[in-house]
Amino acid sequence: MPWIDIGSLSDIPRRGARVVKTPKGDIAVFRTGNDEVYALHDRCPHKGGPLSVGIVHDRRVTCPLHGLAVDLRTGQAVAPDEGCTPTVKIEVINGTLRLAVDD
Amino acid sequence: MNSKERLILVGNGMAGIRTLEELLARAPDRYDITVFGAEPHPNYNRIMLSPVLAGEKTFDQIILNDLDWYAKHGITLHAGDKVEGIDLAARTVTAASGRVEPYDKLLLATGSAPFILPVPGRDLPGVVGFRDLSDVQAMVAAAKTGSHAVVIGGGLLGLEAANGLAVNGMDVTVIHLMPTLMERQLDEAAGFLLQQELERRGIRIVTRAQTEAILGRAEGRDSKRAEGRDSKRAEGRDSKRAEGRDSKRAEGRDSKEDRVRAVKLADGRELQADLVVMAVGIRPETTLGKASGLTVNRGIVVDDGMACSDPAVYAVGECVEHRGQTYGLVAPLWDMAKVCAARLTGDESAAYTPTVTATRLKVTGVELFSAGSFGEAGSEDIVFRDAARGVYKRLILSESRLVGSVLYGDTKDGAWYFQLMRDNADIATLRDTIIFGQGVGATDADPFAAVAALPDNADICGCNGVNKASIVAAIKTKGCCSVDDIRTHTKASASCGGCTGLVEKLLAATLGDQYSGETAAKPMCKCTSMTHEDVRRLIQVDKLNSIPAVMQALEWKTPEGCASCRPALNYYLLCAWPGEYKDDQQSRFVNERLHANIQKDGTFSVIPRMWGGLTNPAELRAIADVADKFKIPTVKVTGGQRIDLLGVRREDLRAVWADLNKAGMVSGHAYGKSLRTVKTCVGSEWCRFGTQASMAMGVKLEKMTWGSWTPHKVKLAVSGCPRNCAEATIKDFGVVAVDSGWELHVGGNGGLKVRACDLLCKVDTEEEVLEYCGAFLQLYREEARYLDRTAAWIERVGLDYIHARIVVDPEHRELLYHRFKLSQKYEQVDPWAERAAYGVDANDFAPLAKIGY
Incomplete structure (x- = not known):
């Protein structure tokens, strides 16, 4: 599984996200208030809303369409909601973001 | 020497203490009272353990009688000292501590114990009941370490436990023997709606499921443990309740030992479980009564005067059996308490007669009410459903009497139906409209007509047995003027809170204008306790x-x-x-970050501002060109007299705005909690009926107010004559021209709940319209709660308040207007131009990277 540089940590606002476009769909890359970085498919498990433009709070993002909260670490919807968004491996090396992408 | 008679109460719970309260109200000095309780707490509201589990209340909030209460009434309390023996002949009780106390009269209120299914593994650590505070604490602790909970029993208690555990973040499965939930209180349809709602909240429901065994982590050790426990039981602790406590206590001690792992069903399925809650039912706690030699069947047998087989001993509450019946709901306890107190003070005529009972489920957001019986032969049904609102109502009639009701989704008429049942009222004349609730068919204009029409003996608070007359008396004679006062004085609405609305209406109906409404502190959100x-x-x-x-x-x-x-x-x-x-x-919110309105497919809609709803060929050409250039799929005229471009991709937003900016158009803020539109009719410029220049007025208003951020969206309109073609009287601020000036209307909206405006005042000049509008918006900006439309805000604070601030007090109005204009100096910046031309927040619109292409 190749790691691909996608930019630097500072390209993403704290408590915000940016999108990485891939032929298989958008990936949302989140940066939390503590500078942790997570990546999820940019589709809410509920109705496919773009999580990348949701409000990020702690280690969660709230989908802009219907308010479902998703745990950034697992992609799981926060109870009582159900559903799961696939996660994507990501790491930060010296401020550079690297995403692990399937071929 | 103390010559008072000695009364001992065994059981420091709701039924026993309520009996003491009734007794003290009748004869405050008659008895020297001692109370023994097994739990180390003062009397608390057991009904409210569910909200404590769900984190909606703290334990302190559900204490009914604090320690001061015991002291004030000279009551000696031994909390945490369980009575283990009664000597009926010598008239003494012996507690676990060894304390021996003599009595003249003994009152047993030992309550009930969870019924523990006799299945293997029932003693494993991690298996709890749901009956007292220690159970709740065990559940909250389990939720912190484990992730899977299984609740056995889909009745009232089990579902409240399941909801509470789910709120605590556990993955919860409810297993229920019967095909539908709460089958004793709900029919199939309501049970199904309830199941759907709980499933929507992530709780799994398995019906028709029989528990075969509870499995531990160490296979095969179950039998050994059970043996160990059996021997302990032989030492004299043969109550199942004690057993439950032992297993709980064992949790701390034996944490490295065996613990529950799963629940096995009869069909072979295994459900993973770190916690198992047994909520299949309760049984009267009769261990003490039985051991002392009192007559005990399913419960401690009492006569109509609540006396046991020994005439010096009385019993009340869930531990009793009366005419073959046992009890698990709170309302009958209050009646028993009254009767028992009367007997204890020498009133030999007082007698307990069973009545119909009602049930509400205490799961926040689930409205459910059930009373009486259903499914009896010879009865008829009236059913009402509203699928879109999730409402189901069913009334069961027998020979023109109401004998049962099941309400789901809309329970506000529960109290009325319940009263009709208790009164055994003939409802022949109500039959056509009864399903729609009280007051339908009669005039519905007076919102208090419904409570005013209730008879004095109508039960308002079923939990605490408080009727209308007691509440009205508390308002009139004790000076109660808020729901809190009523709670303090009568306990009405102090338990499940389901009747709070009714109590408010009674306050309003009784006090009239003097009732200033509730200032009940509702926190902003779960992150804070502040309002x-x-x-x-x-x-x-x-x-x-x-x-x-x-x-x-x-x-x-x-x-x-x-x-x-x-x-x-x-x-x-x-x-x-x-x-x-x-x-x-x-x-x-994304819309206010990207300055466009997000659509279901993740694209956006773009609406340029058209001042007062006016446009021109150049603007229309620019819009048409943009629609062509960016292949915008839908162009629509909005209700606010604007043109909406729908389906714009996020990456295209800035280019679309740049083109619209070039034609002189700015953001329409159609996406924000902000000034949206000023709608106008053509007015005296063209209309043969027009009295004032409404278009010009609308443009001036929009030029003044655009760009302001507000608690919720704000819509304005100006009509040029009272025919009101701009629909100004359902706007947040509506202006209607009349011959002699302008009428100003406030607090209207269309939408989910239409509210027509209130007329604020009439002014003469355009300058005044602007000043009143700015002042009104600033008052709203400064004082309304976020996400309150002006309608909700005015409903809460009242038009009189607005009138006093804006109309009566010119100085205040001018200050508000001044602050509005000051704020506008900073807010009237076109967010589109900033981003399109100057690259503000450019990262918001472009992808971070493209890979794999």
């Missing part, structure tokens, strides 16, 4: 100037708030410190 008003006030007082500062100073419970409080705080700060506070984009 919106508290937060706004403290932002000003403590000069808090950033979201982290607010969260720190006001002790937010979450590290950085949630998607609900962050936008609210951002708005409050923006409003409090115009020009100084730096807007936090990450606390803005």
Whole structure:
């Protein structure tokens, strides 16, 4: 599984996200208030809303369409909601973001 | 020497203490009273354990009688000292501590114990009941370490436990023997709706499921453990309740030992479980009664006067059996308490007669009411369903009497139906409309007609057995003027809270104008215990100037708030410190961050401003060109007299705006909690009926108000004559021209709940229209809760308040207007131009990277 540089940590606002476009769909890359970085498919498990433009709070993002909260670490919807968004491996090396992408 | 008779109460719970309260009200000095309780707490409201589990209340909030109460009435309390023996001949009780106390009269209120299914593994650590505070504490602790909970039993208690555990973050499965939930209180249809709702909340429901065994982590050790426990039981602790407690206590001690792992069903399925809650039912706690030699069947047998087989001993509550019946709901306990207190004070005529009971489920957001019986032969049904609202109502009639009701989704008429059942009223004349609730068929104009029409003996609070007459008396003679006062004096609405609305209506109906409404403190969100008003006030007082500062100073419970409080705080700060506070984009909802309105497919809609609803060929050409150039799929005229371009991709937003800016158009703010549109009719410029120039007035208003951020969206309109073609009287601020000037209307909206405006006043000049409008909007900006439309705000504070601030007090109005204009100096910046031409927040619109192409 190749790691691909996608930019630097500072390209993403704290408590915000940016999108990485891939032929298989958008990936949302989140940066939390503590500078942790997570990546999820940019589709809410509920109705496919773009999580990348949701409000990020702690280690969660709230989908802009219907308010479902998703745990950034697992992609799981926060109870009582159900559903799961696939996660994507990501790491930060010296401020550079690297995403692990399937071929 | 103390010559008073000695009364001992065994059981420091709701039924026993209620009996003492009734007794003290009748004869405060008759008895020297001692209370023994097995739990180390003062009397608390057991019904409210579910909200404690769900984190909606603290234990302190559900204490009914604090220690001061015992002291004040000279009652000796031995909390945490369980009575283990009664000597009926010698008239003494012996407690676990060894204390021996003599009595003249003994009152047993030992309550009930959870019924523990006799299946293998029932003693494993991690298996609990749901009956007292220690059970709740065990569940909360389990939720912190484990992730899977299985609740056995889909009745009232089991479902409340399941909801509470789910709120605590556990993955919860309810297993229920019967095909539908709460089958004793609900029919199949309501049971199904309830199941759907709980499943929507992530609780799994398995019906028709029989528990075969509870499995431990160490296979094969179950039998050994059970043996060990059996021997303990032989030592004299043969109550199942004691057993449950032992297993709980064992949890701490034996944490490295065996623990529950799964629940095995008869069909072979295994459900993973770190916690198992047994909620299949309760049984009267009769261990003590039986051991002392009192007559005991299923419960401790009492006569109509609540006396046991020994005439010096009385019993009340869930431990008793009366005419072959046992009890598990709270309402009958109050009647028993009254009768018992009467007997204890020498009234030999007092007698207990069973009555119909009603049930409400205490799961926040689930409205459910059930009373009486259903499914009996010879009965008829009236059913009402509203699928879209999730409402189901069923009334069961027998020979023109109401004998049962099941309400789901809309329970506001529960009290009325319940009263009709208790009165055994003939409902032949009501039959056509009864399903729609009280007051339908009669005039519905007076909102208090329904409570006014209730008879004095109508039960308002089923939990605490308080009728209308007692509440009205408390208002008239004790000076109660709020729901809190009523709770303190009568206990009405102090338990499940389901009747709070009715109590408010009674206050309003009794006090009239003197009732100022409730200031009940509802916190902003789960991140804080502060109300919106508290937060706004403290932002000003403590000069808090950033979201982290607010969260720190006001002790937010979450590290950085949630998607609900962050936008609210951002708005409050923006409003409090115009020009100084730096807007936090990450606390803005996407629409206000990207300045366009997100659609279901993740694309956006773009609406340029058209001042007063006016446009021209150049603007229309620019819009048409943009639609062509960016292949915008839908172009629509909006209700607010604008043109909406739907389906714009996020990457194209800035280019679309640049083209619209070039034609002189700016953001229409059709996406924000902000001034949306000023709608106008053509007015005297063209219309043969027009009395004033409404288009020009509308444009002036929009030029003054555009760009302002507000608690919720704000819509204005100006009509040129009273025919009101601009529909100004359902707007937040509506102006209607009349011959002699302008009428100003406020607080209207269309939408979910249509509200027509209130007429605020009439003014003469255009300048006054502008000043009143700015002042009104500023008052709304400064004082309404975030996400309150002006309609909801005015409903709460009342038109009189607005009138006093804006119309009666010119100085205040001028100050408000001044602050509005000051704020507008900073807010009237076109967000589109900033982003299209100057590259503000450019990262928001472009992808971080493209890979794999």
